[in-house]
Amino acid sequence: MSQEFFEFFCPVKIAAGYKALEHIPFELEVRGASRPLLLSDAGVVAAGLVDTVTGAMGSGGASAGPLFDQVPPDSSMASVRAAVALYRERDCDSIIAIGGGSVMDTAKAVNILATEGGEDLQRFAGANNLTRPLKPFIAIPTTAGTGSEVTAVSIIKDEDSGTKMPFMSQFLLPDVAVIDPRTTLKLPALITAATALDALTHASEAFTCLAKNPLSDAYASAAITRIARSLIPVLDEPADAGGRLELALAAAMAGVAFNNSMVGLVHALGHSVGAIAGVHHGMCMGIFLPHVLRYNLDARREEIGEMLLYLAGPEIYASTPHSGRATAAIACIEALRDQAHQRCGLPRTLAETGKVQREDLPRIAAMSLDDGSMIFNPAEVGYDDALAVLEQAWA
Amino acid sequence: MHRPAEFRPAGATVRPGPGIPYPLQRAYVRLMMWLVGRLLQASSAVDPVIMREVAELPPGFAFAMRVRAGGPGFAMCEQDGRLRLMPLQQAGRLQLSFDFKHLTHAFLVLGFVEGTAVSFARDRMSVDGNLGAGMKIVRCLNRMEAVVLPKFVARRALKAYPPIGLGEKLAAATRIYARMLLQLVGGK
Numbered sequence: 041m042s043q044e045f046f047e048f049f050c051p052v053k054i055a056a057g058y059k060a061l062e063h064i065p066f067e068l069e070v071r072g073a074s075r076p077l078l079l080s081d082a083g084v085v086a087a088g089l090v091d092t093v094t095g096a097m098g099s100g101g102a103s104a105g106p107l108f109d110q111v112p113p114d115s116s117m118a119s120v121r122a123a124v125a126l127y128r129e130r131d132c133d134s135i136i137a138i139g140g141g142s143v144m145d146t147a148k149a150v151n152i153l154a155t156e157g158g159e160d161l162q163r164f165a166g167a168n169n170l171t172r173p174l175k176p177f178i179a180i181p182t183t184a185g186t187g188s189e190v191t192a193v194s195i196i197k198d199e200d201s202g203t204k205m206p207f208m209s210q211f212l213l214p215d216v217a218v219i220d221p222r223t224t225l226k227l228p229a230l231i232t233a234a235t236a237l238d239a240l241t242h243a244s245e246a247f248t249c250l251a252k253n254p255l256s257d258a259y260a261s262a263a264i265t266r267i268a269r270s271l272i273p274v275l276d277e278p279a280d281a282g283g284r285l286e287l288a289l290a291a292a293m294a295g296v297a298f299n300n301s302m303v304g305l306v307h308a309l310g311h312s313v314g315a316i317a318g319v320h321h322g323m324c325m326g327i328f329l330p331h332v333l334r335y336n337l338d339a340r341r342e343e344i345g346e347m348l349l350y351l352a353g354p355e356i357y358a359s360t361p362h363s364g365r366a367t368a369a370i371a372c373i374e375a376l377r378d379q380a381h382q383r384c385g386l387p388r389t390l391a392e393t394g395k396v397q398r399e400d401l402p403r404i405a406a407m408s409l410d411d412g413s414m415i416f417n418p419a420e421v422g423y424d425d426a427l428a429v430l431e432q433a434w435a
Numbered sequence: 436m437h438r439p440a441e442f443r444p445a446g447a448t449v450r451p452g453p454g455i456p457y458p459l460q461r462a463y464v465r466l467m468m469w470l471v472g473r474l475l476q477a478s479s480a481v482d483p484v485i486m487r488e489v490a491e492l493p494p495g496f497a498f499a500m501r502v503r504a505g506g507p508g509f510a511m512c513e514q515d516g517r518l519r520l521m522p523l524q525q526a527g528r529l530q531l532s533f534d535f536k537h538l539t540h541a542f543l544v545l546g547f548v549e550g551t552a553v554s555f556a557r558d559r560m561s562v563d564g565n566l567g568a569g570m571k572i573v574r575c576l577n578r579m580e581a582v583v584l585p586k587f588v589a590r591r592a593l594k595a596y597p598p599i600g601l602g603e604k605l606a607a608a609t610r611i612y613a614r615m616l617l618q619l620v621g622g623k
Contacts, residue, residue: 415552420593
């Protein structure tokens with residue numbers, strides 16, 4: 041594919057691997073910060089992960105600062121305001137987010153108000169409405185999927201209007217993403233599988249959609265390789281710290297890729313299913329990815345075929361005829377999803393989620409057409425096309 | 436050694452620019468912005484597909500397509516279920532803007548060298564504001580291009596040419612161009 045111009049941006053420092061958490065005091069110090077606000081949610085606290093982080097910080101001579109652990113599953117304006125109030129009350133000077141996507145989204149929004157002042161978050165909603173760097177921000181992901189630790193987007197639910205407000209700015213990017221295998225070791229098998237398929241979808245869509253570019257391709261292909269190699273071994277051996285780290289790195293790499301190349305129809309459908317039926321985002325991704333790749337086959341046969349190299353390795357790639365590589369790559373993804381299903385019950389169809397009603401499919405198809413991701417899908421998608429993909433994914 | 440095309444690295448092909456002097460590009464883009472705005476205004480009054488999309492826009496929804504740094508462009512707003520042009524300079528707070536980062540990028544899109552989606556994907560424009568409504572505007576533009584442009588030109592501008600029969604296309608195009616002429620003459 042000829043890509044005559046592209047932009048690629050990722051200024052996030054990634055501190056990854058053994059004792060990565062112990063580097064936090066150093067990262068705060070070099071940014072002139074000493075009083076971080078810790079942001080997390082009740083589940084992460086209950087899993088002992090906040091204690092792990094504060095213990096690591098203490099061993100390095102840093103005090104952890106106040107903890108706000110009331111982030112809800114869907115980031116909300118109320119929780120942002122409450123966290124900002126605590127930030128100001130305790131005179132904090134930086135933010136450390138410990139959690140999944142909603143904690144990261146909340147932390148990014150808190151950082152806006154902590155830096156800009158005031159209570160009106162809405163005036164910064166939309167794209168590129170921030171004009172200066174924010175307070176030092178360290179992100180510690182506790183799932184290996186969203187890639188939020190390296191993305192410049194935050195979605196916050198406004199309870200008053202019932203809408204979700206998107207914020208997009210390069211200044212939302214964390215200064216540091218700390219990826220330590222200890223933070224994902226206790227992740228349940230089902231969430232491990234669902235979030236890994238979320239990351240696989242980020243990488244696959246970055247690799248096949250309209251905004252793909254040589255640099256995002258490098259991140260996406262490396263992410264696909266790691267997920268294909270490590271997901272099933274980690275499901276079989278959850279305490280495999282090396283495999284956990286591979287998945288967490290893959291999620292970050294896929295995040296870098298899609299933060300620059302965006303995503304397409306899989307996400308457009310997944311966002312709508314999530315909004316209408318409340319299905320876990322990663323589960324939606326695992327269900328839709330093979331069907332959408334098949335839908336995009338005519339527009340992206342070469343790229344999907346190349347994915348076989350990263351999914352199955354050089355021997356299988358070399359022994360598969362060129363004309364059959366794309367369908368073989370899709371079959372690999374289906375096999376990966378089916379193996380995950382056998383191990384942890386990851387749903388393979390919309391019907392298996394138990395949350396989606398078949399009569400909802402037309403509404404989901406209509407809603408997905410207005411999703412911003414749709415513009416990046418390589419093949420044009422109309423209502424009938426979206427509905428057809430949903431029907432294929434039904435059972 | 437010859438390398439098969441499948442191994443050619445992505446991004447290795449760079450097409451030369453249009454090679455047209457900037458004043459001519461500016462004049463062309465200004466003309467096309469003028470034309471696209473008026474065709475969209477006319478389409479929103481007579482084309483049922485576009486009318487359905489406009490009906491779902493928020494009341495008073497205002498948007499602009501322009502070349503940044505004061506370049507050519509147009510602004511429109513929803514009014515009584517239709518799109519109405521408004522002076523770009525007098526446009527108040529916009530809910531959506533398509534801003535080409537350079538004149539040549541607009542020239543490529545309005546010269547039908549590359550489509551709107553591809554231009555966006557290649558970071559040649561920034562789209563700020565209500566993206567959900569933005570998708571409706573993109574679909575309006577796609578439908579209008581499919582109808583009013585010759586098929587071989589529209590194919591270059593769109594990801595996929597929709598299944599429109601020649602009869603339907605000619606009838607729809609006639610309605611749109613006629614409406615535009617009426618609006619130009621009558622000022623409505």
